[in-house]
Amino acid sequence: MESSTTHSDNTRHRGNRHGRSEEARQAVLEAADDLLAERGFAGVTMEGIAARAGVAKQTIYRWWPSKVDVLLEAFTEDMAEHLTPEDLGDLGADLRVHLARLADFLTESDPGAVFRALTGQAQHDPQLAARLRDDHLSHQRTRDALPLRRAIARGDLPADLDVDTALDHLVGPIHYRVLVTGAPVPREFTDDLVAAFLDRHRAGPR
Amino acid sequence: MESSTTHSDNTRHRGNRHGRSEEARQAVLEAADDLLAERGFAGVTMEGIAARAGVAKQTIYRWWPSKVDVLLEAFTEDMAEHLTPEDLGDLGADLRVHLARLADFLTESDPGAVFRALTGQAQHDPQLAARLRDDHLSHQRTRDALPLRRAIARGDLPADLDVDTALDHLVGPIHYRVLVTGAPVPREFTDDLVAAFLDRHRAGPR
Amino acid sequence: MESSTTHSDNTRHRGNRHGRSEEARQAVLEAADDLLAERGFAGVTMEGIAARAGVAKQTIYRWWPSKVDVLLEAFTEDMAEHLTPEDLGDLGADLRVHLARLADFLTESDPGAVFRALTGQAQHDPQLAARLRDDHLSHQRTRDALPLRRAIARGDLPADLDVDTALDHLVGPIHYRVLVTGAPVPREFTDDLVAAFLDRHRAGPR
Amino acid sequence: MESSTTHSDNTRHRGNRHGRSEEARQAVLEAADDLLAERGFAGVTMEGIAARAGVAKQTIYRWWPSKVDVLLEAFTEDMAEHLTPEDLGDLGADLRVHLARLADFLTESDPGAVFRALTGQAQHDPQLAARLRDDHLSHQRTRDALPLRRAIARGDLPADLDVDTALDHLVGPIHYRVLVTGAPVPREFTDDLVAAFLDRHRAGPR
DNA sequence: CATTAAGCGAGACGGTACGTCTAGTCTTATG
DNA sequence: CATAAGACTAGACGTACCGTCTCGCTTAATG
Numbered sequence: 001m002e003s004s005t006t007h008s009d010n011t012r013h014r015g016n017r018h019g020r021s022e023e024a025r026q027a028v029l030e031a032a033d034d035l036l037a038e039r040g041f042a043g044v045t046m047e048g049i050a051a052r053a054g055v056a057k058q059t060i061y062r063w064w065p066s067k068v069d070v071l072l073e074a075f076t077e078d079m080a081e082h083l084t085p086e087d088l089g090d091l092g093a094d095l096r097v098h099l100a101r102l103a104d105f106l107t108e109s110d111p112g113a114v115f116r117a118l119t120g121q122a123q124h125d126p127q128l129a130a131r132l133r134d135d136h137l138s139h140q141r142t143r144d145a146l147p148l149r150r151a152i153a154r155g156d157l158p159a160d161l162d163v164d165t166a167l168d169h170l171v172g173p174i175h176y177r178v179l180v181t182g183a184p185v186p187r188e189f190t191d192d193l194v195a196a197f198l199d200r201h202r203a204g205p206r
Numbered sequence: 207m208e209s210s211t212t213h214s215d216n217t218r219h220r221g222n223r224h225g226r227s228e229e230a231r232q233a234v235l236e237a238a239d240d241l242l243a244e245r246g247f248a249g250v251t252m253e254g255i256a257a258r259a260g261v262a263k264q265t266i267y268r269w270w271p272s273k274v275d276v277l278l279e280a281f282t283e284d285m286a287e288h289l290t291p292e293d294l295g296d297l298g299a300d301l302r303v304h305l306a307r308l309a310d311f312l313t314e315s316d317p318g319a320v321f322r323a324l325t326g327q328a329q330h331d332p333q334l335a336a337r338l339r340d341d342h343l344s345h346q347r348t349r350d351a352l353p354l355r356r357a358i359a360r361g362d363l364p365a366d367l368d369v370d371t372a373l374d375h376l377v378g379p380i381h382y383r384v385l386v387t388g389a390p391v392p393r394e395f396t397d398d399l400v401a402a403f404l405d406r407h408r409a410g411p412r
Numbered sequence: 413m414e415s416s417t418t419h420s421d422n423t424r425h426r427g428n429r430h431g432r433s434e435e436a437r438q439a440v441l442e443a444a445d446d447l448l449a450e451r452g453f454a455g456v457t458m459e460g461i462a463a464r465a466g467v468a469k470q471t472i473y474r475w476w477p478s479k480v481d482v483l484l485e486a487f488t489e490d491m492a493e494h495l496t497p498e499d500l501g502d503l504g505a506d507l508r509v510h511l512a513r514l515a516d517f518l519t520e521s522d523p524g525a526v527f528r529a530l531t532g533q534a535q536h537d538p539q540l541a542a543r544l545r546d547d548h549l550s551h552q553r554t555r556d557a558l559p560l561r562r563a564i565a566r567g568d569l570p571a572d573l574d575v576d577t578a579l580d581h582l583v584g585p586i587h588y589r590v591l592v593t594g595a596p597v598p599r600e601f602t603d604d605l606v607a608a609f610l611d612r613h614r615a616g617p618r
Numbered sequence: 619m620e621s622s623t624t625h626s627d628n629t630r631h632r633g634n635r636h637g638r639s640e641e642a643r644q645a646v647l648e649a650a651d652d653l654l655a656e657r658g659f660a661g662v663t664m665e666g667i668a669a670r671a672g673v674a675k676q677t678i679y680r681w682w683p684s685k686v687d688v689l690l691e692a693f694t695e696d697m698a699e700h701l702t703p704e705d706l707g708d709l710g711a712d713l714r715v716h717l718a719r720l721a722d723f724l725t726e727s728d729p730g731a732v733f734r735a736l737t738g739q740a741q742h743d744p745q746l747a748a749r750l751r752d753d754h755l756s757h758q759r760t761r762d763a764l765p766l767r768r769a770i771a772r773g774d775l776p777a778d779l780d781v782d783t784a785l786d787h788l789v790g791p792i793h794y795r796v797l798v799t800g801a802p803v804p805r806e807f808t809d810d811l812v813a814a815f816l817d818r819h820r821a822g823p824r
Numbered sequence: 825c826a827t828t829a830a831g832c833g834a835g836a837c838g839g840t841a842c843g844t845c846t847a848g849t850c851t852t853a854t855g
Numbered sequence: 856c857a858t859a860a861g862a863c864t865a866g867a868c869g870t871a872c873c874g875t876c877t878c879g880c881t882t883a884a885t886g
Contacts, residue, residue: 120329
C-alpha cells in the first residue's frame with residue numbers, strides 16, 4: 001500500500017517530481033472497479049473513470065495505456081491474498097476447500113467479476129491474454145498446485161503425477177461453467193471433481 | 207457486386223416488395239466473418255460491415271439488432287453440420303473421436319474463432335450469454351451427450367449417470383485451456399479425459 | 413437564403429441524401445455569431461458552437477474545416493447587402509456617406525466585430541488572409557470604388573486616376589484607427605478624408 | 619549556453635535570492651521569437667517556449683502572465699532603436715524616409731512580424747490592445763510626429779495642424795495594406811502619401 | 825561559516841478543447 | 856416496400872496545452 005515515495009511524512013503529495021499521486025491512483029482503481037460492478041464492461045470508459053475518480057483523463061493515460069490495464073491493476077490489487085489454499089494436512093480436504101473457494105470467488109466476488117470481464121476481453125486481444133497469463137494466471141496455478149505438491153511430498157500422490165493436467169481436470173470444469181454454460185457451481189460439483197480426482201490417482205496405486 | 211449467393215436465379219432482386227434481399231444477407235454475413243478473421247472482434251463494426259458488404263447500415267439494423275447478432279447468425283450457419291459425434295458403437299472410441307474434433311474445432315477452425323469471440327463478448331453482455339446458451343450451446347450439449355446416452359441404452363453406463371456433470375468433466379478442461387490458459391489441446395489431453403471418465407464410470411460395475 | 417435542395421415543400425428536412433440540413437446550418441452560424449459577441453473570439457469553440465446550436469460536432473466538421481470558416485460564412489451571410497454606396501450623383505456626397513457608413517459598420521455592428529476578429533486571426537493564418545481577400549475584400553473594394561468610377565465616367569475625376577491607391581488613402585486611415593489605435597472614427601474624421609481627397613484630385617485640374 | 623546577457627560578471631547566477639536569472643529571461647524571449655518565426659503565432663505555446671528555452675514553465679509564469687506578454691517584451695526589446703525618424707531639416711525628405719522605413723519594418727523585419735501577430739491578437743483581446751497602445755504605440759506615434767512638430771516649429775506647417783489626424787492620414791494607408799489587403803507597400807506608395815500630405819498642408823499657405 | 829530564502833528545472837496534477845471514430849436513427853429516391 | 860445513400864445526434868477516443876502545485880537543488884547575502 002506504501003507507494004515508492006522517498007519521504008514518509010503524513011502529508012499526501014498530489015503529484016510532483018517524486019512521482020505519482022497515490023491518491024489519484026487509488027481513486028482511479030476504485031472508480032474502474034465501481035463502474036464495472038455497476039454498469040458492466042462497456043460502462044467502463046476512460047472518461048467515466050476520470051469523471052468518477054475526480055481525475056484528469058491525462059493522468060490516467062500517463063500511467064495506464066488502456067482501460068483494461070486499469071482493470072488489470074485493480075484486479076491484481078484486489079486479489080493478492082485471496083485463493084491461497086490452506087494446508088489441512090489432507091489432500092482431499094485441501095482440494096475440497098480450495099475448489100469451493102475458487103468457485104465462490106469466480107461466481108460471487110467483485111474481483112471475480114473483473115476476472116470474467118478480463119478473460120472475456122482477452123478473447124479479443126491476444127496481448128491482454130498473454131499479460132493475464134503471465135501476470136496473474138501463472139501465479140494462481142502455482143498456488144492451486146500447492147495441495148498436490150504437498151501430497152506428492154507426503155507420498156500421498158505418485159511422484160510422476162502430471163500436475164498441469166491434473167489441475168486442468170480439477171479447475172477446468174469450474175471455469176467452463178462460469179464462462180460458458182453459466183450454470184451455478186455448487187459445493188457438490190466441486191466435491192465431485194475432487195472425488196473423481198482422488199478415485200483415479202489415490203485409490204488406484206494403493 | 208457478384209457475391210457467392212447460394213440460389214441461382216438469373217433475376218437477383220435487391221430488396222423490394224418480394225421481401226428481403228438474400229444477396230444483402232449473405233454479403234453482410236460474409237463481411238462480418240471476414241472482418242473478424244482479418245481485424246479481430248474490435249475490427250468488426252457496423253460501419254465496416256456495411257462498407258465491406260456494399261450495403262446500407264440501415265439494412266443491417268433492419269434485420270439484426272447488433273453486430274453480435276450478425277456474428278451469431280454467421281456462426282450458426284457455419285457450424286451446423288460440425289461436431290455431431292459419430293456412432294462407432296463403442297463409448298471410448300466415440301468420446302475420443304468427438305473430443306478430439308471438439309478441441310480441433312475450438313482451436314483451429316474459423317467458426318471456432320467466432321465462438322471464442324462471442325463467448326468473450328458474452329462475459330460483458332448477459333443477454334448475449336443467454337442467447338448463446340439458448341440458440342447454440344444447448345443444442346451442442348445435446349449432441350455432445352449422444353455417446354453417453356447411447357452407452358446408457360446399451361447398458362455400458364449406469365442408468366442414473368448425471369449426464370450434465372459428466373459432460374462438464376469431459377469438455378470443461380478443453381474449454382478451460384482454450385479460453386483461459388491458452389495451452390494447446392493435443393490428442394493425449396483429450397484421450398486422457400476420456401480415460402479418466404471411463405476409469406470412474408465403467409470400472410465401477412466391473 | 414434558399415439552399416440548394418431539389419424539393420420545395422414547406423416540410424423542413426433534417427439531413428438526408430438530398431443534402432444537408434438547412435436548419436442545422438443556420439443554427440451553427442447563429443451560435444458562432446452569438447458566441448463571438450458574448451465571449452469574444454477565444455470563446456468561440458467548436459464544442460461551444462455545437463452545444464449552443466444543439467448540433468453534433470461531427471455535423472460542423474462535415475461542412476466547415478474550422479471555426480474561422482464558420483465565422484467567415486456567418487460574416488458573408490450577414491453583410492451581403494451592407495456597404496454598397498448609394499448614388500447621389502455627387503462624388504463628395506457619395507464618399508462622405510459611404511465612408512461614414514463604413515466607419516460605423518467597422519466600429520459598431522456585429523458583423524463588423526466578426527470582421528475585426530477574422531482580420532486579427534488572418535495575421536496568424538496566411539490561408540485565412542488569402543480567403544478573406546478573395547472571398548470578401550475584393551468584392552468590397554469593388555463596391556467602395558463605385559463612386560470613383562462613376563465620377564470618372566462623369567468627368568469629375570481624371571480618367572487616369574489610380575483608383576486602388578485612392579481607395580487606400582480613403583479607407584486606410586479608417587481601418588488603421590479601428591485595428592491599431594482603437595481611436596473612434598467620427599464623422600469629422602471621414603469627412604476630412606473626403607475633403608483631402610477632393611482637394612487633391614478635383615480641385616487641382618479645375 | 620552563451621547568451622547575450624547585458625551584465626558582464628563572470629559568474630552567471632541561475633536565480634536565487636538576488637533576483638531572477640537573466641539567462642532564463644533571454645532564453646525565453648529568444649525561444650518565443652524563434653517559435654513565432656518558425657511556426658507562427660499558434661505555434662507559440664508556453665510549453666513550447668519552456669521546452670525550447672530549457673526552462674521550467676513555472677519560471678515563465680513567474681515573470682510573464684501570458685505568452686503575449688513574452689512576445690510583447692521580446693518585441694519591445696527588439697524595436698527600441700528602430701523607427702526614430704531622422705532630422706534632415708526638410709519635412710518632405712524626413713517624411714519620405716521615415717514612411718519608407720516604416721513600411722519596410724512592417725513588411726520585412728522580424729519584429730514587424732511580431733507586431734502584426736500582436737496586433738492580430740489584440741483584435742481578440744482588449745487588454746492586450748490597451749497594453750499595446752500604452753506600452754508601444756503611443757511612443758511610436760510620438761516618434762512619428764517628430765518631423766511634423768519640427769516643421770511646425772520651423773513655420774513650414776501651420777501651428778494649428780491637427781497632428782493626430784495628419785498622422786492617421788500618413789501611416790493609416792500603410793497599416794491598411796499590411797494588415798488588411800496584404801498588398802505590397804513600395805516606395806512610390808509612401809512617397810505618394812507624403813506628396814498628398816504636402817499638397818494639402820503646405821500648398822495652402824503658399 | 826552555517827543558515828536561510830528566493831529562483832530554478834522538473835514534472836504531476838485537474839481541466840478544456842481538439843479532431844476522429846462509431847453507434848444507432850432518420851429521410852429520401854430508386855427499382 | 857426493401858434498398859443504397861448519407862446526414863443527423865450522441866458520446867468516447869487519445870492528444871495537446873493550459874495554468875497550478877509541490878519538490879529538491881543551487882546560490883549568495885545574512886547572522
